[in-house]
Amino acid sequence: MPPELKNLVLATLLFGSTAHALENAETITTRTHRLTEVRNEIYLAQSTAPVFNSNSLVIVNDRDVIVVDSHVTPSKAVDLIESVKAVTPKPITTLINSHHHWDHAHGNQVFKDIQIIGHEFTYTKLAGAPLIELAYQNGLKGNAATISRVEQAIKDAGSDEDRKQFETYLELFKEHVHDFDEIAPIPPNITLSDRMTLYRGDREIQILFLGRAHTGGDVVIYFPDDKLVYTGDMAFAGPSYMGDGYVDEWPDTLENLKQLEFDIFVPGHGDPITDLNRLxxxxxxxxxxxxxxxxxxxxxxxxxxxxxxxxxxxxxxxxxxxxxxxxxxxxxxxxxxxxxx
Ligand SMILES: [Zn+2]
Known part of the structure; x- marks a missing residue:
């Protein structure tokens, strides 16, 4: 059995998500999520389930809540909504999709009764044939591969304790895969081509398309007063998934991003990044x-x-x-x- 698998399974079983929260940030932990206040009631919401998932952003405004990205399945989206209640009783009125990829948008259907904002390209992808998109098909293959690796790990386990841990993980993972049966993607019901600004009390929230990069319709969510930007999968600490990206245009899009005034960005996976040199x-x-x-x-x-x-x-x-x-x-x-x- 590959030692990295054992480490992953053990780490995630014992400690939840392997990500670390910002130092000194206020953190609220629920049954399913860790919510870290990045700035001024803007929370990074990370599922603690030891399965692949995207980040979400939870923006608590004076009268409502805006969520960015809907997670990997409807079930995980329901968990997210429950966890938001631990932070605030205010209603979620708006979902924003950073891009169309399954791990960020296949919880959309749970938000069907509120406004869902996304780029026109994101609309086209999610209204088209999202279940045969390459990235989603690769995700399904990844699920199957994980199941066989863990089944093999159970067979090869060196001790009863290891075997039990792998069996527990397999059960949890199969439950997660079963949740994929419920996925019935829905597209945004409000679209933009270049930019849109939401005003909530004193808060200004800019939704900006800065060019093609990770997909043809990535938008970033920019908070000028808080010098914070949520980049989705367009900007990480290193290279991102490129399977349906625009590698030739991506550097220019990042150049446009760098023109905004910010000192921290939250990527679509992993922890907030303050070292802007990563861009x-x-x-x-x-x-x-x-x-x-x-x-x-x-x-x-x-x-x-x-x-x-x-x-x-x-x-x-x-x-x-x-x-x-x-x-x-x-x-x-x-x-x-x-x-x-
Ligand atoms: Zn993506």
């Missing part, structure tokens, strides 16, 4: 990956071989430690070269 590192990575992949394509090298041989280990600060890149990233770049739009 420069990501830009350099995408630019370099694009050049290296274009060269492989020009030489007629297959995507599979290119994915194994492209060397990004010069990006030591990210850090990239071994040769090779994600195959879906290379396939996507090849697709962009062959069918530009």
């Amino acid at each position: 420069d590192l990501a830009q350099a990575y995408y630019r370099d990956l694009w050049v290296k992949t274009v060269a492989k394509h020009a030489e007629g090298i297959s995507a599979t071989e290119a994915a194994q041989t492209i060397d990004m280990t010069n990006h030591t600060d990210i850090p990239i430690q071994k040769t090779g890149v994600d195959l879906t990233a290379v396939q996507r770049i090849y697709q962009r070269l062959e069918q530009p739009d």
Whole structure:
């Protein structure tokens, strides 16, 4: 059994999510979530279930609550809504989708009676055929792979204690996979193409499309007074998933992001980031990956071989430690070269 699996399972079973909250930030822990106040009643909501999920943002205003991103399944969205009640009795009036990916938007149906705001591209994707989207299909494959890895780990367990922990995890994970049967995606019911501003009391909330990046319709949620921005999956501490992204345009979009005045950003997965230099590192990575992949394509090298041989280990600060890149990233770049739009 791979030791990293054992570590993951044990860590998540014992400690919940492996993410760490901001130091000194107020944190509220519910049965299913940890809510960390990033700034001024703007909370990062992270599920503590040891399964893959996205971040959500919970914005408590003077009279209402706005949620950004609806989690991975309707069941996880219900848990999120329950957890918001531990923070405030104010009603959730608005959901914003940062982008269309399943892990951020497949809880949407639970919010069907309120306004759901997203980019036009997000609308098109979620109103189209979201259940056959590549990223979602990869997610389903990931679920199946996790089940077989944990089943194998049960067989190979060195002690009764280990076996019991793996069995407990398998039961929990299968329950989570069962929740996927309930997914019936719904799109936003309010769309934007470039920008929209919500005013809530003294709070100004800007929803901005800064260009194509992780998808064709990423929006960031910007709080100018709090110098905070929620970036979804467009900006991480390093490279993000590129399987349906725009690696050629991504650095420019990040450049646009850098023009905003902020000193902390909350990514779509993981913890808030104050080291804004991470954005420069990501830009350099995408630019370099694009050049290296274009060269492989020009030489007629297959995507599979290119994915194994492209060397990004010069990006030591990210850090990239071994040769090779994600195959879906290379396939996507090849697709962009062959069918530009
Ligand atoms: Zn995504």
